[in-house]
Amino acid sequence: MVEKGNTKLFVRKILPKVFKAAFLAVITYLPMYFLSSLISPIKPFFPWYEPVTNIFAAVFIFFLVVGVLFSGTVFQYVFGVARTLVLMIFFICVLNGGIITLTVPTEGASVNIILDVTVVLAILVLICLLGIAKNVIQAIDFMSSKTEKEEL
Amino acid sequence: MVKREERRMRYAVRALGWATKIFWIFIIAFLATSVYSAMNVKMGFGEPQLFLSSGFVVISVPLSVNNSGLYDLSELNVTVDVMDYNGSLVLTSTTFVPLIPRGSSVETAHNASMSLDDILSKAQIYLFNDTIFNVGMSMKLKFAHAIPLQISMNKTIPWGAPLYDFSVGQISYDYHNITHQRVTIPLSFENHSPYFGVDGTMRVEMYNDRSEVIASGTSSLNVPSHSKYEDQVELIVDVLKLTPSGEMHFYFETSLLSFGPLVMPYG
Numbered sequence: 001m002v003e004k005g006n007t008k009l010f011v012r013k014i015l016p017k018v019f020k021a022a023f024l025a026v027i028t029y030l031p032m033y034f035l036s037s038l039i040s041p042i043k044p045f046f047p048w049y050e051p052v053t054n055i056f057a058a059v060f061i062f063f064l065v066v067g068v069l070f071s072g073t074v075f076q077y078v079f080g081v082a083r084t085l086v087l088m089i090f091f092i093c094v095l096n097g098g099i100i101t102l103t104v105p106t107e108g109a110s111v112n113i114i115l116d117v118t119v120v121l122a123i124l125v126l127i128c129l130l131g132i133a134k135n136v137i138q139a140i141d142f143m144s145s146k147t148e149k150e151e152l
Numbered sequence: 153m154v155k156r157e158e159r160r161m162r163y164a165v166r167a168l169g170w171a172t173k174i175f176w177i178f179i180i181a182f183l184a185t186s187v188y189s190a191m192n193v194k195m196g197f198g199e200p201q202l203f204l205s206s207g208f209v210v211i212s213v214p215l216s217v218n219n220s221g222l223y224d225l226s227e228l229n230v231t232v233d234v235m236d237y238n239g240s241l242v243l244t245s246t247t248f249v250p251l252i253p254r255g256s257s258v259e260t261a262h263n264a265s266m267s268l269d270d271i272l273s274k275a276q277i278y279l280f281n282d283t284i285f286n287v288g289m290s291m292k293l294k295f296a297h298a299i300p301l302q303i304s305m306n307k308t309i310p311w312g313a314p315l316y317d318f319s320v321g322q323i324s325y326d327y328h329n330i331t332h333q334r335v336t337i338p339l340s341f342e343n344h345s346p347y348f349g350v351d352g353t354m355r356v357e358m359y360n361d362r363s364e365v366i367a368s369g370t371s372s373l374n375v376p377s378h379s380k381y382e383d384q385v386e387l388i389v390d391v392l393k394l395t396p397s398g399e400m401h402f403y404f405e406t407s408l409l410s411f412g413p414l415v416m417p418y419g
Contacts, residue, residue: 111304112305115300115301116299119299123175126175127172130168134168137168140161141165
């Protein structure tokens with residue numbers, strides 16, 4: 001009887017979350033995969049890009065999956081904040097703090113390219129901070145609702 | 153009261169959610185159009201060329217920018233620095249283009265010039281010794297008035313000395329008449345310059361050890377690029393003024409440069 005109840009709970013509550021998490025993980029990985037193949041011609045100039053991206057993608061997807069699995073609890077928002085923080089750190093790392101340098105060897109000389117994308121990085125960091133703020137407010141809202149329900 | 157607070161929080165969450173979405177759309181659109189625009193901007197430095205014009209050494213770097221992207225390019229700044237073998241600045245020059253609007257192109261040559269006399273006065277070594285000039289080129293611009301870009305490169309340009317290995321051979325003294333002697337001075341050098349020939353005259357003045365001019369003569373020069381000059385100059389000298397040692401002063405007058413005196417001792 002107890003086993004039947006557990007199975008029902010698993011099918012009703014946990015299984016949809018697992019599917020949702022798997023679906024979101026795939027959806028999140030796809031743009032990274034396409035971006036990676038899009039920049040493959042210039043990969044030799046950024047040898048560090050792929051390992052860094054893979055690590056951050058793994059961490060980001062982990063927090064995404066865990067966040068979905070913990071949906072309905074305050075941890076959903078905690079993992080949401082963690083995920084957004086990871087994304088922010090990823091942008092700062094991959095854009096090298098806003099200054100991208102590239103050296104292209106040519107015949108008898110080398111061409112140095114310096115691209116200052118500080119403005120773009122600032123907007124990306126702002127987006128991440130907005131995401132963190134949203135998650136924090138949602139967490140507060142969730143906790144206050146929960147307390148209110150408990151009091152009632 | 154609590155419900156009102158909750159509602160306010162939900163509005164705030166919704167507002168933050170919309171703000172995030174709008175920023176994401178803006179940044180993705182901007183990045184996508186920027187990449188598209190950057191792919192449609194063709195720019196390049198041509199091969200640096202060194203030539204002589206009216207007594208000036210001109211280093212010309214062809215530059216072309218074709219902006220068929222979606223954004224303007226602004227504050228284009230091209231700088232060329234030339235340094236000699238020991239790192240001292242020979243010349244610096246800058247070209248500034250304030251704006252290249254989208255859909256337009258600029259083709260220009262960035263010319264850096266320096267008086268040959270100035271070069272010679274700064275460093276006579278260039279006339280007699282081969283060397284290498286380090287040419288540093290840099291181009292800065294602002295993409296879409298927001299993203300600064302800098303492209304720089306260093307290139308070496310070999311300099312061939314036009315009077316390389318200028319040397320005086322064994323001076324011979326022959327009888328001319330009872331009061332004078334014929335002094336024969338063998339001279340040689342190699343014109344290593346790939347850019348110009350040495351055409352003009354060379355004047356020789358001979359000084360005794362009392363710093364008196366005892367003879368002078370002129371020889372014509374016609375030495376094309378990468379060829380050797382070997383000739384001799386004959387001077388008639390008063391035997392009473394001739395001393396076993398002294399100095400020879402050489403003055404060069406060519407279509408491109410005037411140089412002298414080059415002082416060489418004899419005896």
